[in-house]
Amino acid sequence: YEINTLYESILKGLSDSGVDLNNVSADQLSAADEFHIGGTEATGFVGDKFENLKGVKVLDVGCGIGGPARFIARHMSCSVTGIDLTPSFIKTGNALTELVGLDNSVELVEGDASGLPFQEQSFDAAYMIHVGMNISDKNSTFKSVNKVLKSGALFVIYDVMKTQEKTIKFPVPWADKAEGSAVESVDSYSRGLEASGFSILNSEVKRDFAIDYFEKMMNRMEGGPSPLGLHLIMGANTGEKVQNVYQQIVGGLLAPVLMVAKKGE
Numbered sequence: 001y002e003i004n005t006l007y008e009s010i011l012k013g014l015s016d017s018g019v020d021l022n023n024v025s026a027d028q029l030s031a032a033d034e035f036h037i038g039g040t041e042a043t044g045f046v047g048d049k050f051e052n053l054k055g056v057k058v059l060d061v062g063c064g065i066g067g068p069a070r071f072i073a074r075h076m077s078c079s080v081t082g083i084d085l086t087p088s089f090i091k092t093g094n095a096l097t098e099l100v101g102l103d104n105s106v107e108l109v110e111g112d113a114s115g116l117p118f119q120e121q122s123f124d125a126a127y128m129i130h131v132g133m134n135i136s137d138k139n140s141t142f143k144s145v146n147k148v149l150k151s152g153a154l155f156v157i158y159d160v161m162k163t164q165e166k167t168i169k170f171p172v173p174w175a176d177k178a179e180g181s182a183v184e185s186v187d188s189y190s191r192g193l194e195a196s197g198f199s200i201l202n203s204e205v206k207r208d209f210a211i212d213y214f215e216k217m218m219n220r221m222e223g224g225p226s227p228l229g230l231h232l233i234m235g236a237n238t239g240e241k242v243q244n245v246y247q248q249i250v251g252g253l254l255a256p257v258l259m260v261a262k263k264g265e
Contacts, residue, residue, distance in 0.1 A: 006065070006232065007092040013228030026070045026100045031228045033067030033096065035173075036130035037210045037256045042158060043068045044075070046127050049156045049202075049260050053078040056124035061113050061145060062131030065233075066093030066106060072127075073105040081123075082108040083116065114140035118148045125154050130256075132159040133174045136182040138189070142196035149263045155198060157259040160245070161186050163205070164253045172245045173234055186257055198261035207255040214246040 003009075010032050015021055019028050030040050038045075046068070047053070053076040060069045063082025073080045084090055093108040111117050113128075114137060126145050135141055145155055160174070162185045168178065175181035190200050221239060225231045231238040248254045 003088050003092075003233065006088055007095050009232045010092070010096065010228065013226075013232060016227035024099050026074055026102065029070070029096060029100065030067060031226065032230060032232050033065050033070070033093075035064050035067065035230055035233055036158065037160070038206070038213050040067075040071060041213075042206075042209075042256075043071045043129065045258065046129060046156050046158050047072050047076055049258070050076070050125050050154055053125060057081065057122065059083070059116075059118070059123040059126040059145070059148065061126060061128040061141065062135075063089075063093065063108050065089050066097055066108050068127070068129050069093075069106045069108065070097060070100065070102050073102060079105045080107075081118075082106070083111045083113060084108065085110070085112060114144055116144045116148050120147055121150045123148050123153065124150055125156075127156040127158070129158045130160065130174065132157065132161075132189070133181060133183050138182070138184065139192045139196060142192050142198065146197045146263055151263060152265045153263050154201075155193075155261045155263065157189065157257075157261070158206075159189070159257060159259075160254055161189065161257045162253065163207075163255050166253050168253065169244050169248060171237055171241045172248075173230075173241045176237075183254070186259070189257075189259060193259075193261045197264055199264065200259065201262055202258075202260040204258045205255050206258055207249060207252075210249050210256050211246070214242060214249070217242060218246065 056078050058078050058080045060082035063084045069080040069082040090108045090110045097103050097106045
C-alpha cells in the first residue's frame with residue numbers, strides 16, 4: 001500500500017475538483033479517504049453500533065489515511081486514535097487531519113495491530129474497517145485489541161468475508177495476488193473473537209448494500225476517473241479490482257459483514 005506521493009495526489013485531486021485548499025472540509029475528502037465498501041454510509045453504520053461515544057477514547061484498528069477516524073470523531077464527539085502499518089498512510093492521514101482542523105481529536109500512529117503499543121484497558125471502544133482481509137493472524141490482533149479495551153467495551157468489525165469456500169479471483173481492492181489476501185469466513189472470525197475474550201452480539205451480511213454501492217460506483221466510472229477518488233490508492237487497475245470484487249459478491253463468494261463483539265465484564 002506504500003505510496004510516497006499520496007498526500008500531494010490528494011491535494012491535486014481536491015484542487016482539480018474546484019476545492020479551495022485553504023478551506024477544506026472533512027466531507028470533501030470522503031471520495032479518497034473512505035477506502036471500504038459503502039464509504040461514509042458504511043462508516044456511519046459502524047459508528048451507530050456504539051450507543052454513545054461522546055467524550056470517550058476510541059481505537060481505529062488499521063486506520064489507513066484516517067477517513068473513518070475523522071468521521072467518527074466529528075460525528076460522535078469523541079477522540080480517535082488510529083494505528084496502521086503503512087508509513088505513508090500515517091503521514092498522509094495526519095496531514096489531512098491537520099488540513100481539516102481535526103488534529104485535536106484524531107491522532108494516527110504507525111504500528112502493528114497484533115501488538116498494540118497502548119496501555120491495557122485504555123480505550124472505551126474499538127472498530128476495524130476492511131482490515132482483516134490483509135491480516136493472516138487475526139487471533140493475535142483480536143487478543144491485542146481485547147487487552148487495550150476496557151471491560152464491557154464494544155469492538156465493531158466491518159470486513160469482506162468469504163460466504164463460500166471457493167477460490168477468489170484477483171486482483172481485488174485489498175490485494176493484487178492471493179499471497180496478499182487473508183479473507184476468512186464469518187465462523188472463523190467468530191471463533192477467533194470468542195477465543196480472544198469477546199462475545200458476539202450481532203452479525204449482519206451486507207451483500208445487497210455492497211451490490212448497490214458497486215453498481216453506482218461503476219456507473220460513475222464509465223466516464224473515466226474523477227480527479228479525487230479511490231483510484232489514488234488502488235492504482236491503475238482500479239476498474240479491474242472493482243469489477244472482480246463486485247462479480248464475486250454477486251456470485252455469493254464474498255460479502256462485507258458487520259460484526260459486533262463485546263469484551264467480557
